[in-house]
Amino acid sequence: MNQRLRTRTGTVPRTRPRARTYVRALIAVLAVSGVAAATGCSSKPPMADGKPGPDGKFVIGYSQSNNAEPYRAQVNKQLEYYVKKYPNLKLLPISDANANSAQQISQVQNFIKKKVDVLLISPNEPDPLTGAVQRACQAHIPVVVLDRDVKTNCYTSFIGGDNYKIGKLAGERAAKELPHGGNVAELRGILSDKPQIDRHNGFMAGIKKNRKIKVVRQREAKWLRPNATQIMQQWLRNGTKIDLVYGHNDDMAIGAQLAAKGMHKDKSIKFIGTDGLAIDGGGIRAVQQGDLLETFAYPTGAKEAARTVEDIVRKKKVKKHQALDTQPVTKGNAEEVYKKNDFSHKGG
Amino acid sequence: MTDTKTPAPSGDTPLPDLAADDENAGLRARVRRVLPVLGSMQGYIGLVVVVLLGIVTQGDTFLTQANFTDAIGAFASRGILAVGVTLVILTAGIDLSVGSVMGMASMASAMMIFQNDMPVWQIVPLCMLIGAAFGLINGIGTAWLKIQSFVMTLAMLSIARGLDKQLSNNQATPTQLRKGADLTPHAEQFQHLGTPGFNVFEGLHGGIYFPVLAFFGVVIVFHLLLSRTTFGRHVYAVGGNPTAARLSGINVTFVIIAVFTLSGLLAGFAGPIDAAYSASADPLAGTSYELDAIAAAVIGGASLAGGRGSIIGTGIGALILTLLDNVLGLNDVSPNWQLVIKGVIVVFAVVLQRPDLMRSLRRRLRGGSAGPSGSAGSNGPGGSAGSAGSSGSSGPASGGAKEAASA
DSSP, X not given: OHHHHHHHHTTSOOHHHHHHHHHHHHHHHHHHHHHHHHHTGGGOOOOOOSOOOTTSOEEEEEEESOTTSHHHHHHHHHHHHHHXXXXXXXXXXXXXXXXXXXXXXXXXXXXXXXXXXXXXXXXSSHHHHHHHHHHHHHTTOOEEEESSOOSOSOSSEEEEEOHHHHXXXXXXXXXXXXXXXXXXXXXXXXXXOHHHHHHHHHHHHHHTTOTTEEEEEEEEOTTOHHHHHHHHHHXXXXXXXXXXXXXXXXXXXXXXXXXXXXXXXXXXXXXXXXXXOOSTTSHHHHHHTTSSSBEEEOOOOHHHHHHHHHHHHTTOOOOSEEEEOOXXXXXXXXXXXXXXXXXXXXXX | OOGGGSOOTXXXXXXXXXXXXXXXXXXXXHHHHHHHHHXXXXXXXXXXXXXXXXXXXXXXXXXXXXXXXXXXHHHHHHHHHHHHHHHHHHTTOOOOOHHHHHHHHHHHHHXXXXXXXXXHHHHHHHHHHHHHHHHHHHHHHHHTSOOOHHHHHHHHHHHHHXXXXXXXXXXXXXXXXXXXXXXXXXXXXXXXXXXXXXXXXXXXXXXXXXXXXXXXXXXXXXXXXXXHSHHHHHHHHHHHOHHHHHHTTOOHHHHHHHHHHXXXXXXHHHHHHHHHHHTEEOTTTTTTHHHHHHHHHHHTTOOTTSSOOOHHHHHHHHHHHHHHHHHHHHTTOOHHHHHHHHHHHHHHHHHHTOHHHHHHHHHHHHTXXXXXXXXXXXXXXXXXXXXXXXXXXXXXXXXXXXXXXXX
16 A cells, blocks of 8 residues: 555655765765675674563564555464463564565664664565564664565564465365366465465475376465455356365455355365465354355464574574474364464453 | 536536638537537547457347346446546546445454354445545545545545555454355355346346346436536536535535535445455455446546546446456456557547547537637536546556465
8 A cells, every 4th residue: 555655746856965865875885885894794693681670571573564464463363362471571562564565674774773672574576575584683682573474684583484385285175176187276365476476386396296287277366355256256157167265365255255156056066275264254254154265374483483583682593594383273173273363352 | 517527427628609600500400519518428429439349259148138237247346436436527626435335344244243143134224334534534634634535535445445454453254154055044045246247126037137236227327416416516516616506505614524425424334345246355355346336437437527427437437348348358368468458449429429529529629710719618628638648557557466365
C-alpha cells in the first residue's frame, strides 16, 4: 500500500534537493561499505556484550515484514508470548514494514540507533535487507533471521521452515491420494516469492512418485482467496477434469474449495493446503470440517527464536542454521495440533 | 452551460458552426449528426469486442449464464465501488479511499456475524453507515477544509486501512459461524450475500446470485439519480464549472459532501458482499480496488477533469474489465499478460471515448485540413489526456500491489 503511495506522490518534481540527498546517501553507502571491507566484518557475527539495560533486561527489537499476513500476525503473537517466559528479556514493540523493504530498512536502522541487545528480523525480501542486517552486525548487534533468508553470513542464527520439503510432502500426499492417477491443479503464490518457488518445486518432485498423475492446470493466485475462487470457477466451467487441487497456502485451497462447492463439485475433488494456522477460518479448522483433505503446518519459529535469543544473551553457543520441521495436519490429529498452536487465549 | 453538463451518457459533442459553403456540406452535416451517436456507442463497442472474443475462443463455456454469473460476481464489489467513484469523478474530484473503506466494512461485517451472530438485515445497513461516515469525513475535508480530494482520500485510504488492521488485530475473520457442525441461521443467511453457489429468490429458476443483482441494482438506481433528479444535474454542473454552478445558486459544498458520502455508502455496501464471496474478511481486502474502480469509470467515458461520464458507462466499463478478465482466464493467458492487456484496453477505451480526438484522427486520415472547428466542449485535451495516462498505469499497479505472501 505504502509502496504505491510513494510512487504516486513521487511524481512531484523536486529534483534539486533530491539529487543532493542522493549524492549524500551515495557517499554514506560508500563510506559504510569501505568500513565493512576494512574490518572484514561479514564473516564473524558478534556476540552480545553481556550487559543488560538499567532494569536488568536485555532488549530485543523485532522487525516484521508484514503484520497483515495471518501467518506473520501469528508469529508476532507467539513471539510476545514466548519472550515473556524469559524474565531477563524485553521485547520492544514489533515494527511492521507493510511489505515494504525500504520501510523495513529504516525500521532496522531505528533498532540499531536504539542499541538493542539482539535484533530479530523477518526480511521482506533478501536483497534489500541484506545491507540492513550487515549494518546491525557492524554495530555489534547479534542478528537472528526468522523465516526468510538474507544474502550475507553476518548473522548469528537463521530459523525457518523448509518450504521445499513441505511442497514435497504435499506432492507425495497427492500421489498417495490418487493411486490410479488423476488430474491435479496447482494454485501458486506470487511467482517471484521464494516460498512459492520452493513449494512449487517440492510439489513437482513429490508427485513424481506416481507417474500416472498429470498436472493439468497451474496458475498464479497470488496467495489470495478470492483470486483462487475465480480461477477455480474458470477451470471447472471450462470442463477441465480436476481430481485434486494443491494450494500453496490454505487460503487459496479454501478459495478453490468454495468455488467447487458452489458448483456442487466439492465432493469429487480433494484439496490440499499449506500453513495450517490455528485460527478461526484457518487451515486446521478447514481440515476438521472436511473442506481440506490435509494441510501442512508451517512452523512459526517463535518458540525457537525466543530460546535462541536467551542463549545469545547468556553467551551460549547457538546453531547457525535451525531448520524447523513441518507437521502434516489430518482429520485425525487436527484438534490436537489446533490446541497446541492456539494462542488466542494465551496472554500476548 | 454547455451541453457537457447534461447527463447524456459519455456524449459531449456540441454541434459546431456549420460552415456550409462547399458541395460536401450536406455529407459533413450528416457525419456531424451521426458522430454524437457513435460517441455514445463507443463504450458498447468495447463490450461487443470482448464478448466476441469470448464467443470465438470459448463459445460453449463463455456464453453460459453460469459463467456470466461467475465473472460479474467476482467483480461486483469493485463495480459497486466504481459507481461511487464515478459520482466523485463527475464533480472533478477523486476518491482513492473506497478500497480501504470497503475493506473496513468487510471486516466489520465479518465481525458482526462471527462474533455477534447478527442478522443480515442489521449487518448491511450498519456497514453502509460505517462507509458513509468515512465518506462524510472525506466530503467535509474536501468541501469545507478545501483539502484536494486526491490528498484527502489518500489520507483516508491510509486511515481506513490502519483502523481495519487494528480492529481485526491483523487477523482474517471468517464469516461461517458454527454451532456444532452446522452454520447458525444468521451465518447461513450471510452466505446468500455472495458465497459462490448461494442465491437469493431461489423460487425463481434457481434464483439470482446476489452480487450480480446488487451490481446491476446499484447501477440502475444511481443512473436514475443522476439522470432524473435535480441533484444529478447539480453533480454534472459542479463538475463542469464550479464557479458557474455556485453563481447559479447550486450549493456546491453540499453536492461535494453528498457525492463523497454516497461513495462511502456504496463502499460500505460492497463490504459484506466481498466478505461473503470469500467466506472471510481479510485485513488486506480491497487493496488496490480503487484503481480498478477508477479504471472502470474511465473506460466508461468519465473524464477525471469532471463533468463528463455516466453511471451506465461505468457499469459497461466494469463489465468490460471483468469479462476481459474472464475471457483471458478461460483461455489460460498468463496473469502478467492480463495486466498488460488491461492497461492497453484502458488507453484505447479513453481514446475511443473522445469524439474530438476521433474527429481529428479522421480528418488526418482523410488528409483534409478543415481547421479546429469541432473541438470538444469544456474538457480540453489536457484534462482527458491526463486521465488516460493515470489510468493506463493503474492496470499493472492494481495486480502487483498486494504482496500478501503467506510465509
